[in-house]
Amino acid sequence: MELRPRVGIVGAALVAIGVSVHAQNATLAKPVTPAPGSAPAGKVDNGGVLYKKIGCYQCHANEAQGGLSGPRIGPSLVPYARFSQYIRNPTGEMPPYTTKVLSNQEIADIYAWVNARPKPPAVDTLPQLAR
Amino acid sequence: MATPLERRRFLKTGALAGAALVGTPAVAAAQTAAPPAAPVAGQAPPPLTHAVESAPPADVQVLGDNERAGSDYMMDVFKSLGFEYFFANPGSSFRGLHESLINYGGNKAPEFITCCHEESSVAMAHGYFKAEGKPAAIMAHGTVGLQHASMAIYNAWCDRVPVYVILGNHADAAIRRGAEWYHGVQDAAAMVRDYTKWDDFPWSLTHFGESAVRAYQVAMTPPMAPVVLVLDGGLQEHPISKDERLPVPRLTTPAPPAGERGAVDEAAQMLVAAENPVLVADRLARTPNGMTLLIELAELLQAGVIDEGSRMNFPSRHPLNQTQRARAAAADADVIVGLESADFWGTVNAVRDQLHRSTRRLAKANAKLITISTGDLYIRANYQDFRRLQDVDLAIAADAEATLPALIDAVRRLVTGDRQRVFQERGARLAQASRAAAEANRIAATYAWDSTPVSVARLCAEVWAQIRNDDWSLVSSYYSNDQTNWPRRLWNFDKRYQWLGHAGGGGIGYGAPASVGAALANKKHGRLSVAIQTDGDMMYAPGVLWTAAHYQVPLLSVMNNNRQYHQEAMHVQKMCNARNRGIDRGEIGSRLTEPNIDYAKLAQSMGIYAEGPIANPNDLAPALARAIAVARKGEPALVDVVTQVR
Numbered sequence: 001m002e003l004r005p006r007v008g009i010v011g012a013a014l015v016a017i018g019v020s021v022h023a024q025n026a027t028l029a030k031p032v033t034p035a036p037g038s039a040p041a042g043k044v045d046n047g048g049v050l051y052k053k054i055g056c057y058q059c060h061a062n063e064a065q066g067g068l069s070g071p072r073i074g075p076s077l078v079p080y081a082r083f084s085q086y087i088r089n090p091t092g093e094m095p096p097y098t099t100k101v102l103s104n105q106e107i108a109d110i111y112a113w114v115n116a117r118p119k120p121p122a123v124d125t126l127p128q129l130a131r
Numbered sequence: 132m133a134t135p136l137e138r139r140r141f142l143k144t145g146a147l148a149g150a151a152l153v154g155t156p157a158v159a160a161a162q163t164a165a166p167p168a169a170p171v172a173g174q175a176p177p178p179l180t181h182a183v184e185s186a187p188p189a190d191v192q193v194l195g196d197n198e199r200a201g202s203d204y205m206m207d208v209f210k211s212l213g214f215e216y217f218f219a220n221p222g223s224s225f226r227g228l229h230e231s232l233i234n235y236g237g238n239k240a241p242e243f244i245t246c247c248h249e250e251s252s253v254a255m256a257h258g259y260f261k262a263e264g265k266p267a268a269i270m271a272h273g274t275v276g277l278q279h280a281s282m283a284i285y286n287a288w289c290d291r292v293p294v295y296v297i298l299g300n301h302a303d304a305a306i307r308r309g310a311e312w313y314h315g316v317q318d319a320a321a322m323v324r325d326y327t328k329w330d331d332f333p334w335s336l337t338h339f340g341e342s343a344v345r346a347y348q349v350a351m352t353p354p355m356a357p358v359v360l361v362l363d364g365g366l367q368e369h370p371i372s373k374d375e376r377l378p379v380p381r382l383t384t385p386a387p388p389a390g391e392r393g394a395v396d397e398a399a400q401m402l403v404a405a406e407n408p409v410l411v412a413d414r415l416a417r418t419p420n421g422m423t424l425l426i427e428l429a430e431l432l433q434a435g436v437i438d439e440g441s442r443m444n445f446p447s448r449h450p451l452n453q454t455q456r457a458r459a460a461a462a463d464a465d466v467i468v469g470l471e472s473a474d475f476w477g478t479v480n481a482v483r484d485q486l487h488r489s490t491r492r493l494a495k496a497n498a499k500l501i502t503i504s505t506g507d508l509y510i511r512a513n514y515q516d517f518r519r520l521q522d523v524d525l526a527i528a529a530d531a532e533a534t535l536p537a538l539i540d541a542v543r544r545l546v547t548g549d550r551q552r553v554f555q556e557r558g559a560r561l562a563q564a565s566r567a568a569a570e571a572n573r574i575a576a577t578y579a580w581d582s583t584p585v586s587v588a589r590l591c592a593e594v595w596a597q598i599r600n601d602d603w604s605l606v607s608s609y610y611s612n613d614q615t616n617w618p619r620r621l622w623n624f625d626k627r628y629q630w631l632g633h634a635g636g637g638g639i640g641y642g643a644p645a646s647v648g649a650a651l652a653n654k655k656h657g658r659l660s661v662a663i664q665t666d667g668d669m670m671y672a673p674g675v676l677w678t679a680a681h682y683q684v685p686l687l688s689v690m691n692n693n694r695q696y697h698q699e700a701m702h703v704q705k706m707c708n709a710r711n712r713g714i715d716r717g718e719i720g721s722r723l724t725e726p727n728i729d730y731a732k733l734a735q736s737m738g739i740y741a742e743g744p745i746a747n748p749n750d751l752a753p754a755l756a757r758a759i760a761v762a763r764k765g766e767p768a769l770v771d772v773v774t775q776v777r
Contacts, residue, residue, distance in 0.1 A: 053715045055704040058697065062775040065578030065586065069701060072578060093484055095708030102714070120577035128592040129573050129621070 039080030040108040047113025050106055059094070064114040069093060074114030083111050198370035202231035204336050204377050205367065208343045209268070211379045214241040214295070216259065216651065218252035219270035220279075221245070224299025224311055227367030228270065241268065244651070244682060247674025249276045251644035253283030253357075254634075255675070256294045258606060258645030261631035262652035264418060266293040266350055273300030273319035273361055281323055282638045287357045288326040289516045290441065290635025291414055291505075293350035294357040296327070301364040311364065320359040325514040330359035336366065336377055344380040353387040353417065353530040354505035387417075390503060390527040390534035398468070398501050398525055399541035403550055405466035405499070407557070408434040409453070411478055412444035414471040415531050419627045422446070424535040425470070431542055433558030435460045440619070441473065443630040448569070448623050450562035455572060455620060459564075461494055469502040470531040476521040486709040499524045503531040503538075516636070572620040584773040585748045587691060591617035593751045594661060594689055597759055601659040604628045606649035606686070608663040609642035610698070618663070628658065640671030643688075647679045650686035650767075659762060660685060664769075666692040666723055666730065673733055679767040680738035687762040689755070690730050690743065690771040696721040697776045730771040743771025 051057055051064070059070030066072035073083075084107045087097045097107075123129055194200065205228055209217075217232060219225075232243055246252040249271045256267040271280050277298055287294045300319050301307045307315060320330035329349040333339035339362070346358040371377075390398075402408050410429055416422045425445055429436045435453035437460060438444045445452055453460035461467060461479065469475040479494035494500070500523040507528035510517060527534065546554075576588035595618070605618055624630050631649055634641035642664055650660035669690070679686055695718065704717035727744070734741035740761045742754045751772060758768035 055700070055707075055714065055717045058701045058704055058717070058776055061579065061586070061777075062584070063579035063582045063586070065588075066575065067587075067775075068697070068777040072575065095485075095705045097708060097714065098711055100711050101708070117579075118581075120574075120580055123573050123577050126577065126580065126592070128589075128596040129576055130596075131569075131573070 039111055040105070042105075042108035042110070042112025044109070044112045044116045046106075047109035047111065047116075050102075050110050051113055054097070054102065056110065064117050075117040075119060076115055080108075080111055083107070194370050197373050199373050200227060200231055200235070200367070201336055201369050201371055202227040202362075202367040203235045204371070205339060205343070205362065206231040206236045207377075208340050208379050209241060210236060212344065212347050212382060213265065214268050215263070215265075216244050216256075216267045217241040217270055217297075218244045218246050218255045218259075218267060218648070220247065220249055220252060220276065222270070222272040222276055222299055223308075224272045224276075224301060224364050225270050225297065225362060225367065226299075227364065228297070228299070228362060231367075244678065246644075246678055248672040249279035250283045250640055251647075251672045251675045251678070253280045253287060253294055253296070254641050254644035255648030255651070255678075257283065257287045257290065257292050257634075257641070258631065258648030258650075259652045260292050260294070261645070262604065262606065262628050262649040266295045266347070267648070268295040268297055270297045270299065273298040273316050274314045277319060277322060282636075283641065283644075284323050284357050285326045285514065286634040286636035286638045286641050288328075288514075288636070290632065291353075291355050292357070292635065293355040295346065295350060296323075296357055296359040298359060298361045299364055299367070300332075300361050302332070303363075303365055306365060319361045323357075323359060325511060326357075327359050328354075328356035328509075330361065332361040332363070333366065334363075336371065339366065340377060340380050344382050347382060348384055352385045353533070354509045355417075356509075387530035387533040388505070388508065388528075389537060390529035392537065394525060394527045395534060395537045396541050398503070398527065399538055399545055401466050401499050401501065401525070402432055402434070402468070403542055403545040405434075405464075406553075407464045408432060408466040408468065409437060409460050409464040410434055410468050410470060411437045411439060411461075411472050411475075412442075412470040412531075413439040413473050414441045414632075416442040416444045416627065417530070417532050421532040421535075422627055424532065424539065428535060428539050428542065430558075431539060431546070431554075433554035433561070435464075435561050437461065439472065439478070440616075440630070441471075441632040441635070443624060443627045443632075444470075446623075446625040447619055448625070450565050451558065452565055453561060453568075455568035456564055458493065464494065464498055466499045466501065467494055469500075469504065470535075471504050471506070472502065473506070473516070474518045475500075475502055475504075475523070476519040479521065480519075484705070501525045501527070503527040503529060503534050505530050569620075576617070576621060579775065581748060582775070583748065584693075584746045584775050585751060586775050587777050588617050588621075589748050590689065590691065590751070590772055590774060591621055591663065593748075593755055594663070594687075595622045597752070597755050598659060598661060598687075599623070601763070602657065603659045603661055604631070604649065604653050606631055606653070606660045606662050607633075607642045607646040609633050609645070610639065610665045610668055628653065628656075639668050642668040644672060644675040644678075646686060646688065647675050647684055647767075650679070650684045651682065654685055654765075659759070660687065662686060662688045663691050664688045666690060666694060666728065667696045669730065670723070670728070674737075676734050676739055676767070676769070677737040683765055684767050685762045685765045686767045687755075687758055688734075688767070688769040689758075690769065691774050691777075692728075692730060692744065692771055693774045693776050694723045694727060695776075696723070730769065734767075734769040734771075739767045739769055741769040741771065743769075744773045745771065746773040 060073050061067030064074035090096055252269040256269050259267045271277050298319050301311045301315050331342040333342045346360050350358040429451045436445045436451050437457045438454045480490055480492050483489045502523050579586040580589055646662035653660045700718050700721040707714045707717045731741035731743040745751055745754055754770050758770045761768040
């Protein structure tokens with residue numbers, strides 16, 4: 001049995017990764033391309049395993065596209081520095097991941113994986129989304 | 132008030148039933164002085180004695196030509212109230228009423244709908260009301276049945292839905308038979324009194340008639356809520372004379388309370404003077420007219436509207452609908468009006484759920500706050516459905532829908548040409564913002580479009596593509612879309628029955644039965660009912676699938692099967708992180724895997740057309756097409772879709 005949280009204007013209070021918008025509006029944020037050389041090398045495959053294993057997908061959805069309590073974080077949305085900083089010290093609802101439970105290299109791996117998510121098809125090519 | 136004659140009849144027929152039910156001749160034969168005389172219709176039966184108790188029935192006991200059952204009169208009253216359905220799992224404590232329903236009443240208006248769990252009975256009545264706008268009744272044992280039903284009653288109470296609860300109970304321990312035996316209750320309704328609006332335990336048929344009608348009136352007067360009527364087994368089963376006059380009281384549903392004129396005028400002044408007023412509607416639209424009135428007020432003011440979603444308050448694609456940018460709209464507002472907002476504090480404030488919780492105001496510090504709500508007329512102490520007290524500038528204790536006509540008139544009187552020009556400019560800005568939010572939603576849905584399992588956005592887009600030209604009704608998407616809410620982001624909702632809100636109390640196990648109840652209501656209107664059904668909710672009481680099949684309820688259930696109690700996993704993950712340990716163990720206890728549940732087989736076992744599990748999004752459209760064809764022909768169908776988390 002679980003209790004349903006309030007679904008109000010701000011019931012979901014969804015702020016993560018520095019994108020200070022409601023998750024439903026997360027895609028309104030302009031994509032930020034990471035500066036070349038700013039992110040440490042990350043292992044995409046391990047990042048995918050970690051993304052699932054440590055619960056990132058629970059809020060940001062399976063493909064980092066944004067979900068119930070977290071905005072879209074990939075592909076190519078947030079610079080690495082902001083990404084890693086927010087994971088350590090979130091200012092919104094996201095739970096913190098300290099160095100005790102998640103290494104810097106593991107953050108780099110996750111970052112590599114979320115940035116490797118495929119780009120979506122153009123919206124106007126999808127008849128299911130026709131207005 | 133029971134007449135003396137009626138009261139005497141109740142007492143003496145109680146003795147008669149005792150004589151009939153406890154005869155065990157071998158045990159007490161020595162005590163038997165003489166067999167009792169056979170009761171004669173219209174004459175007093177002998178008093179309850181050992182002799183009477185131990186004697187065999189002297190004859191075959193059936194209703195006399197001049198008699199009828201007490202529960203026949205009960206059915207007269209229930210029919211007068213216009214019930215279409217009685218949802219029930221059959222129970223001996225209301226067997227008299229059950230028989231009257233199917234024989235005396237002809238099993239029509241009301242019709243007995245067999246449910247496999249009392250919680251399902253109540254949730255079906257809950258969903259039925261949302262679609263039909265009038266209450267259904269449920270029947271249950273006063274003891275075990277009510278305990279099963281209680282969570283769903285709490286949901287209905289929180290959601291301000293009038294479910295009419297009928298409980299069977301034998302108050303007289305001397306005449307309890309096998310099944311009731313020692314399972315009686317002195318005050319059956321006590322266990323749900325904290326979350327029902329009124330209850331009664333009638334002692335006579337006259338008392339019953341008045342209480343049955345009163346219960347309906349109480350339930351339907353805003354704030355609406357469930358009511359409980361406990362029907363004594365003896366009162367149901369005892370014969371009464373056909374000559375006895377038992378009138379059926381006339382039902383008069385009271386007009387709901389509207390706001391005081393001075394307060395309404397003050398609200399109108401604030402709204403007309405505002406630069407960015409926002410109307411926040413939650414349980415506003417009690418009737419189809421509620422949405423019509425809100426459209427009229429919003430267009431008159433060119434004010435933004437946020438639909439918090441407990442009812443279908445405002446068309447999803449109306450240019451003034453700001454629900455998809457709700458936070459921004461509220462933050463910009465200088466006047467915010469809560470219309471039957473269940474949690475107005477949560478509308479203008481937020482809690483940050485970290486190890487040390489904190490709160491902050493989201494609305495501007497100087498924003499004027501107005502509430503129009505029956506919440507100010509009704510509050511209970513123990514089981515609560517209120518949040519923190521929000522100080523406001525004007526609180527109108529009244530039904531918001533009933534108050535809107537006066538508010539519209541007051542606003543219309545105050546609007547000048549200058550203000551109209553301001554309003555039009557504001558409306559244009561809001562329309563642009565609404566279009567931008569809608570476009571952002573379309574683009575957001577494209578992410579993970581081709582991934583496996585299926586994204587919830589893709590699932591909802593595929594369903595919409597196939598039903599958009601039908602007369603459809605989303606009967607439930609409980610816990611599928613409450614917050615990400617893909618249907619509201621992508622579909623065009625503009626009719627009252629297209630969106631039926633949620634459970635109210637947060638109790639899981641609502642979605643599946645509420646869907647069937649609402650779809651049953653939609654059936655006679657020829658609507659295509661669609662449910663986006665979560666796996667965790669379905670597993671509470673899957674027997675409702677049998678009910679859907681048995682009564683040929685046209686309903687497309689699309690399983691949003693993410694194989695876990697997803698929200699709980701997020702809560703536990705938050706705890707793991709806050710405690711800085713075991714961050715890879717947050718799913719333990721919330722998974723529904725090993726084995727995976729095959730919902731198609733589950734549905735098929737109960738006679739429902741079903742396909743799945745489907746994990747490849749490209750397989751979804753053809754499966755939906757086949758299932759929708761079944762539903763359009765008047766049968767339930769289910770498609771099990773393995774999904775990503777919400």
